[in-house]
Amino acid sequence: MGLGKLIRGQTLSSISYRAAEAWELAQLFDREGRRIMYESVLTVQPGQEAVLVNEGTLADIFRPGRYELTTENMPVVTALKEWKYGFDETFIVETVFVNTNDIIDIPWGTSGKLTLPDNTFGMVNLGANGKYSFAITDSAAFIHKLMGTKNRYTVEDLKGFLTSHISMMFKEIITEQPMNFFDIQGYCGEAAQALKMKLGGFLADYGITVKAMNLQIALPEAVMKAIDERAVMGAMGGMEAYAFKKQVDAQTEAMVSMAKNPGGGMNSVAGMGMQMAAGMTMAGQMGNMMGGMIQPQGGQQIPNGMAQQTAAPAAGGHRFCSQCGSPVSPNDKFCSNCGAKL
Structure with a gap:
């Protein structure tokens, strides 16, 4: 077997990937030891981005479509490797497929009960939970700052990273915006918007945009009873x-x-x-x-x-x-x- 045939047997002519599950955020393409060859075809599915990584350096990013990998559409990698024309000129490059779809209704909850001083009820222990939606809007930042050297990154990985941060942010919010227990529905709406802003600002550095956030607060039984009685009082x-x-x-x-x-x-x-x-x-x-x-029938009071x-x-x-x-x-x-x- 000639050298040219041996090289061709160790190269990739087609690169594409479909996620195994909706909550998969990023996946390193398994080359199985093979190298990408000149004019290999890269296919990026809708809702994906393909990021080429060369020796640890983030290079070219491809959005949905079909691409023949040449020096014309791979300027960064070409500059890094001084890649020359020719079928037998191969190089090592990693391809990471990133999910750019909206990821919706991710549950969250405070890691424990939070103790809050209140003028009416004294010290109150409460918790909070809800759901949020997000999307990866900067694949390079996501891979560089969050995914790192992992071969695969999922929503569960992100949840594990965010749990303590969300709890801390919620505690900051209820400290900055004192809670009105008797208008809990209105407060939850305001707190959800404040939490969305805080979480969005934090995740922006990781290439993630928060799209939606909702929040509900778990109150102690004594406080809930007082709220119910207040409602009865108003109705009466x-x-x-x-x-x-x-x-x-x-x-x-x-x-x-x-x-x-x-x-x-x-x-x-x-x-x-x-x-x-x-x-x-x-x-x-x-x-x-x-x-x-009392007004009798005759009109006399x-x-x-x-x-x-x-x-x-x-x-x-x-x-x-x-x-x-x-x-x-x-x-x-x-x-x-x-x-x-x-």
Whole structure:
């Protein structure tokens, strides 16, 4: 076998690569010990860039398309190697295929609970998580500063690199922008944008552009309960209405507990009467707060206080004592059980 045939058997005439998985970011092309020859055909798929590396120096970058590797379209490598024309003139060059597609919905989370001082809740332990999207926009910087000497680089490699950095950035954000727990949805939106800016600035040096970022905060149960109660308070008309509701809830619970207690000397009918009386009392007092006055059919205004002083009639014409809940007759003036005025 002649020398020319031997050289041709050790050279590559076609170079192309398809990623095995969507989350593969970069892959060194396996030459299997062969050398690229003059006029070898390089095919770069959509969503890829091919970076030629010669003896550790980043050289030419090829975007999607089909290329015959000659001195005309390989100026940097040609200058580095002083490559001469001729089929048998070969040289050693590495080819790295880089994924330039948008990589979307990459999950992230803080590495542990963060302790945050708050004027309302004291010291609060919380965590955060979400998703982000990015793309490699500078293949040379990515290979030089992040991939290094690895033969393959994936999203998992990037996540391992970023986890501690994202946690630190989030902690900086909640320190710079004090959190309003009662407007957590709005805060998460602002914090996500701030985190996108911080992470984007950090990854720009590595040739990566952050395209999107979302964030949600995991709050302690006590804080979540306070937020829910604040929402109820707002729906009921403010702090006074909320405080009144809490008082009536406590009174109703106590009355129901007494009715269910066999040692309390009260039968089930009396217990039911207490619950109904509590409900009527609450309805009357809520009328005070919301309307101020009760408007009868004739148009005459009757103060709510007068309406509350009378025992409310129940279905069937019966009434219940507003003090003890015992049933009373329609014509009774006083409760036969506790003596309260009806």
